[in-house]
Amino acid sequence: MDATIEPPATAATWMQAAAARARAASATLARLPAEARDAALRAAAAELRARGTAILAANAADLAAFDAAGGTAAFRDRLALTPARVEAMARGLDDIAALPDPLARTLAEWSMPNGLRFKRIASPIGVIGMIYESRPNVGADAAGLCLKAGNAVILRGGSDSFHSARAIHGAVTAGLRAAGVPEDAVQVPPDTDRAHVAAMLAAAGQIDLLIPRGGKSLVERVQAEARVPVLAHAEGLCHTYVHTRADHEMARRIVANAKMRRTGVCGATETLLIDAAIAPALLPAIVADLRALGCDFRADARARAIVADLPAAAARDFDTEWLGPVLSVAVVDGVEAALAHIRAHGSEHTEAIVTADPDAAERFLRGLDSAVVLWNASTQFCDGGEFGFGAEIGIATGRIHARGPVGVEQLTTFRYLVLGSGQVRP
Amino acid sequence: MDATIEPPATAATWMQAAAARARAASATLARLPAEARDAALRAAAAELRARGTAILAANAADLAAFDAAGGTAAFRDRLALTPARVEAMARGLDDIAALPDPLARTLAEWSMPNGLRFKRIASPIGVIGMIYESRPNVGADAAGLCLKAGNAVILRGGSDSFHSARAIHGAVTAGLRAAGVPEDAVQVPPDTDRAHVAAMLAAAGQIDLLIPRGGKSLVERVQAEARVPVLAHAEGLCHTYVHTRADHEMARRIVANAKMRRTGVCGATETLLIDAAIAPALLPAIVADLRALGCDFRADARARAIVADLPAAAARDFDTEWLGPVLSVAVVDGVEAALAHIRAHGSEHTEAIVTADPDAAERFLRGLDSAVVLWNASTQFCDGGEFGFGAEIGIATGRIHARGPVGVEQLTTFRYLVLGSGQVRP
Numbered sequence: 001m002d003a004t005i006e007p008p009a010t011a012a013t014w015m016q017a018a019a020a021r022a023r024a025a026s027a028t029l030a031r032l033p034a035e036a037r038d039a040a041l042r043a044a045a046a047e048l049r050a051r052g053t054a055i056l057a058a059n060a061a062d063l064a065a066f067d068a069a070g071g072t073a074a075f076r077d078r079l080a081l082t083p084a085r086v087e088a089m090a091r092g093l094d095d096i097a098a099l100p101d102p103l104a105r106t107l108a109e110w111s112m113p114n115g116l117r118f119k120r121i122a123s124p125i126g127v128i129g130m131i132y133e134s135r136p137n138v139g140a141d142a143a144g145l146c147l148k149a150g151n152a153v154i155l156r157g158g159s160d161s162f163h164s165a166r167a168i169h170g171a172v173t174a175g176l177r178a179a180g181v182p183e184d185a186v187q188v189p190p191d192t193d194r195a196h197v198a199a200m201l202a203a204a205g206q207i208d209l210l211i212p213r214g215g216k217s218l219v220e221r222v223q224a225e226a227r228v229p230v231l232a233h234a235e236g237l238c239h240t241y242v243h244t245r246a247d248h249e250m251a252r253r254i255v256a257n258a259k260m261r262r263t264g265v266c267g268a269t270e271t272l273l274i275d276a277a278i279a280p281a282l283l284p285a286i287v288a289d290l291r292a293l294g295c296d297f298r299a300d301a302r303a304r305a306i307v308a309d310l311p312a313a314a315a316r317d318f319d320t321e322w323l324g325p326v327l328s329v330a331v332v333d334g335v336e337a338a339l340a341h342i343r344a345h346g347s348e349h350t351e352a353i354v355t356a357d358p359d360a361a362e363r364f365l366r367g368l369d370s371a372v373v374l375w376n377a378s379t380q381f382c383d384g385g386e387f388g389f390g391a392e393i394g395i396a397t398g399r400i401h402a403r404g405p406v407g408v409e410q411l412t413t414f415r416y417l418v419l420g421s422g423q424v425r426p
Numbered sequence: 427m428d429a430t431i432e433p434p435a436t437a438a439t440w441m442q443a444a445a446a447r448a449r450a451a452s453a454t455l456a457r458l459p460a461e462a463r464d465a466a467l468r469a470a471a472a473e474l475r476a477r478g479t480a481i482l483a484a485n486a487a488d489l490a491a492f493d494a495a496g497g498t499a500a501f502r503d504r505l506a507l508t509p510a511r512v513e514a515m516a517r518g519l520d521d522i523a524a525l526p527d528p529l530a531r532t533l534a535e536w537s538m539p540n541g542l543r544f545k546r547i548a549s550p551i552g553v554i555g556m557i558y559e560s561r562p563n564v565g566a567d568a569a570g571l572c573l574k575a576g577n578a579v580i581l582r583g584g585s586d587s588f589h590s591a592r593a594i595h596g597a598v599t600a601g602l603r604a605a606g607v608p609e610d611a612v613q614v615p616p617d618t619d620r621a622h623v624a625a626m627l628a629a630a631g632q633i634d635l636l637i638p639r640g641g642k643s644l645v646e647r648v649q650a651e652a653r654v655p656v657l658a659h660a661e662g663l664c665h666t667y668v669h670t671r672a673d674h675e676m677a678r679r680i681v682a683n684a685k686m687r688r689t690g691v692c693g694a695t696e697t698l699l700i701d702a703a704i705a706p707a708l709l710p711a712i713v714a715d716l717r718a719l720g721c722d723f724r725a726d727a728r729a730r731a732i733v734a735d736l737p738a739a740a741a742r743d744f745d746t747e748w749l750g751p752v753l754s755v756a757v758v759d760g761v762e763a764a765l766a767h768i769r770a771h772g773s774e775h776t777e778a779i780v781t782a783d784p785d786a787a788e789r790f791l792r793g794l795d796s797a798v799v800l801w802n803a804s805t806q807f808c809d810g811g812e813f814g815f816g817a818e819i820g821i822a823t824g825r826i827h828a829r830g831p832v833g834v835e836q837l838t839t840f841r842y843l844v845l846g847s848g849q850v851r852p
Contacts, residue, residue: 027769030795112814116803123795125825204649208825223630229655229826250848257850343453365843369456369549377542377846386851387842388538399551399634399839400655401827413825416813417791420803422676424683425812 011195012202015154018187019206022127022152025182030124030150034101036181041097041144044175045090048140051171052086058167059136066160078135079161089140089168092391096144099390102408103150117419122412124150126208129200130393131222133214134158139165142211143172143186145393149411152185154207156200158214159192201226211406213394231402233394236266236349237321238379241338241364243355244275248282250376251354255286257378258352260293263324266395267350267372267382270321271328273338279331280306295325302331318345335360339367346370349397350382350404371396371403437621438628441580444613445632448553448578451608456550456576460527462607467523467570470601471516474566477597478512484593485562492586504561505587515566515594518817522570525816528834529576543845548838550576552634555626556819557648559640560584565591568637569598569612571819575837578611580633582626584640585618627652637832639820657828659820662692662775663747664805667764667790669781670701674708676802677780681712683804684778686719689750692821693776693798693808696747697754699764705757706732721751728757744771761786765793772796775823776808776830797822797829 029037048055059081066079108120128151130142139155146153157165165188173183189196200207204227211231212222219234240258242251258269274283283306287297298317299310310329317328318341332338335353342351352374353364361375372382382404384392389407396402402410455463474481485507492505534546554577556568565581572579583591591614599609615622626633630653637657638648645660666684668677684695700709709732713723724743725736736755743754744767758764761779768777778800779790787801798808808830810818815833822828828836 027795031793110814112812116807116812118813126795224653227650229824247848253848253850261851367457369453369552370841372842372844374844375846377844377849378851380851381542381844381846381849383851386538386542387544388536398655401839403839404842413827413829415796416798416830418798418800418803418807420801420807422673422679423803423807424679425687425804425806425809 011189011193011199014189015196015199015203016206018154018189019127019203021184022154022187023206025184026124026126026150026152028182029147029152029185030103032150032181034104036179037147037150038097040176040179040181041093041147043179044144044172045093045097047171047175047178048086048090048093048168051167052083055086055164055167055171056081056083058163061163062161071160075134075160078133079164081136081164085137089137092137092141093144096148096391096408099148099408102148102412105409107414114423115421116423119417119419120414121417122409123415125411125413126151127206128153128411129156129203129207129210129228130154131156131197131200131210131212131214131218132158133218134161136161136164136168138213139188140168140172141391142393145391145408145411147181147185148408151411153187154200155186155188156196157188159194162192198225201228204228211393229401230398231394231396231406232398233266234397235321235347236268236382236395236397237271237319237345237347238267238269238350238382239271239273239342239346240269240352240354240379241273241332241342242275242278242282243335243353243357243360243364244277245357245360246278246282246354247356248285251282252286252289254352254354254376254378256289256293258380259290259327260295260325261378261380263322265380267379268323269327269352269379271318271330271345273330273332273341274303276302276331276333279303283307283329290327293325295327297327297329299329300331303329306331321347335363335367339364342368342370347397349395350374350379352377352379437615437619437625440615441622441625441629442632444580444615445553445629447610448580448613449632451610452550452552452576452578454608455573455578455611456529458576458607460530462605463573463576464523466602466605466607467519467573469605470570470598471519471523473597473601473604474512474516474519474594477593478509481512481590481593481597482507482509484589487589488587497586501560501586504559505590507562507590511563515563518563518567519570522574522817522834525574525834528574528838531835533840540849541847542849545843545845546840547843548835549841551837551839552577553632554579554837555582555629555633555636555654556580557582557623557626557636557638557640557644558584559644560587562587562590562594564639565614566594566598567817568819571817571834571837573607573611574834577837578613580613580626582615582622585620588618624651627654630654637819655827656824657820657822657832658824659692660823661747661773662694662808662821662823663697663745663771663773664693664695664776664808665697665699665768665772666695666778666780666805667699667758667768668701668704668708669761669779669783669786670703671783671786672704672708672780673782674711677708678712678715680778680780680802680804682715682719684806685716685753686721686751687804687806689748691806693805694749695753695778695805697744697756697771699756699758699767700729702728702757702759705729709733709755716753719751721753723753723755725755726757729755732757747773761789761793765790768794768796773823775821776800776805778803778805
């Protein structure tokens with residue numbers, strides 16, 4: 001590790017002790033019945049509701065400091081809590097408690113000719129480190145998802161949300177205590193020292209998995225410096241491809257939703273690819289729909305030959321995750337050309353095809369290696385809730401362990417039970 | 427990364443170019459039908475057989491250099507090839523070709539109330555980097571397993587086996603060529619420069635997964651320095667626990683096999699735990715069995731009170747992976763004491779209980795978090811072949827992505843297909 005990011009002794013010492021406590025708590029959690037973990041989640045939800053006033057007061061302190069420092073409105077909105085948002089956090093924990101037990105799953109079961117019987121069963125990962133920006137609800141969600149899967153978690157939220165995070169942590173651990181679950185299962189650092197982040201990155205063998213959630217620079221720093229496995233949530237440069245045989249109304253509806261429902265989420269479409277054969281009839285309507293919603297464009301020459309007043313795209317625009325009301329547009333010649341564009345410019349996150357032709361859909365779905373590929377649906381469905389996972393801790397963009405929305409099942413690992421009758425190995 | 431291990435430009439340049447070629451090859455491989463991947467494996471096996479003489483000549487060159495440098499006999503045995511060992515490599519590839527396609531699996535399938543249908547399907551990891559010591563057969567096995575799962579692989583074997591590895595690589599790629607599969611799917615560095623290892627460790631975003639296989643220092647270096655996810659094969663400090671209600675004959679047979687069948691494998695038992703209630707009647711026989719096989723002992727005071735001439739164990743002996751004919755022995759008082767010992771001293775690799783009591787077995791199997799736990803069977807069954815995986819690339823000791831024996835299924839990841847009928851997200 002680069003000497004400049006070596007954590008100073010105090011933060012490193014706290015993190016080592018916290019991770020050891022977390023390890024012990026996760027061993028206890030792993031052996032608790034599902035009912036005990038669920039009771040703890042419901043007790044934590046009840047404490048969040050009971051302490052709503054105190055949590056809002058802590059949040060007000062964070063907001064006052066934030067305003068004094070002159071932060072942006074968008075950031076302030078993410079930091080701010082309201083009674084409704086506190087209730088949403090509590091309901092989130094209740095919802096997680098109601099999910100099926102992810103540790104009750106037998107993932108595979110078989111026998112060998114020598115009579116040995118094998119079972120691959122789900123088991124907790126152990127100790128998870130969550131590094132996130134100043135969105136207080138992320139801490140409550142992450143705690144709930146980790147606990148459900150039998151994991152202990154160390155939560156390091158953004159400094160701007162420190163008082164809010166402490167108040168939420170106090171409520172959650174009060175719930176754990178009330179339910180007889182080790183409160184070391186959820187821990188937060190005692191201060192806003194940034195060295196705690198470095199200490200988490202360096203905690204090889206003590207933290208089993210780091211989950212960074214936030215802006216690109218945070219995620220990239222964690223990926224570059226971590227000595228611990230990382231489940232990263234990086235870029236989503238998503239494409240929607242409108243095939244020659246697309247239903248016009250469906251294509252308009254899907255493109256408008258995929259781009260404009262929310263432009264700041266990683267599953268938002270950034271580039272529209274449209275077949276040359278359908279573009280003259282359909283592209284003007286799509287442009288008009290999106291303009292009415294406030295969207296701007298960066299279009300290639302073939303698209304501008306159809307809708308003359310589209311702004312011209314620079315080459316790099318097709319490699320840009322806009323995360324805003326801008327859409328790159330290119331006209332292509334069929335499925336293979338669309339696949340070639342996506343392979344060259346995409347981030348293997350989420351892509352959709354709109355077509356009435358099952359063969360074209362099959363070629364598109366099988367021809368890509370994106371974590372999520374959709375046929376006749378909006379890319380904005382890339383979300384744990386929409387996948388039926390109940391809740392998600394983020395969208396994984398790596399290739400190891402989990403891809404796409406990460407719910408409670410993805411927060412487990414597995415182990416093997418082998419049942420014999422005295423077998424020895426020849 | 428520490429500046430001292432920054433790879434020099436030549437090795438780094440080769441690795442970047444190799445990884446880019448591997449990426450393109452893996453994209454092609456991922457879209458090939460299983461029949462094409464299997465045909466390539468069989469063609470590679472045929473080339474290994476056809477080039478047997480040349481491979482043995484290359485190996486003779488490695489052995490001559492090794493002997494001139496005065497290497498050890500054990501190391502030499504791992505390095506040496508024979509006609510039978512070349513045939514075993516070829517048969518290994520044929521066996522992998524005969525395995526079911528790991529990419530044909532639909533891992534989960536469900537629908538949501540809005541009509542969206544979800545499929546989680548297996549998909550290749552992409553580009554794998556394999557770093558191993560001078561055992562030429564490991565390269566052939568790893569190439570076969572990676573290809574079967576649709577992955578490209580860069581193989582960096584030990585310098586002592588360089589000529590052997592090149593000759594084997596030449597045969598494998600000739601097979602790929604003959605079968606029309608991109609030969610960039612299997613690559614080896616052009617020379618023995620150790621900087622190639624550093625370049626692999628630094629290849630974030632270019633290599634998707636590193637698999638180190640070899641001694642503890644190699645694995646620890648990779649874990650400490652890699653910027654790439656690692657599937658590590660580290661320590662196996664495995665326990666066999668003989669419960670009060672064990673069948674005496676079965677316990678003797680299992681302990682002798684678990685310790686002495688092969689003492690250098692990670693699944694070999696290093697510590698025997700035996701219940702106080704059964705130890706006076708059984709421990710002398712176990713000791714006699716093992717002594718007849720050449721095993722030495724490190725025993726706690728309670729064991730030495732039963733078999734007086736057992737050497738006394740130092741405290742650290744229970745934390746030692748002997749990897750040789752030595753067994754640590756401790757007398758314990760029941761399942762909970764055995765669990766406590768294993769939790770304190772084990773490496774969460776492989777542990778076994780011998781008992782006729784299903785309740786005791788259940789408490790043992792559920793009370794541990796080891797990757798593999800066995801009931802009435804030898805710990806030496808921790809092996810991909812014995813698990814029915816057909817072949818293994820190693821035994822994973824981390825907690826992310828895969829645990830225990832790593833076969834072709836564990837060399838895959840997954841992605842989602844989402845089938846709609848025009849759905850947009852509210």
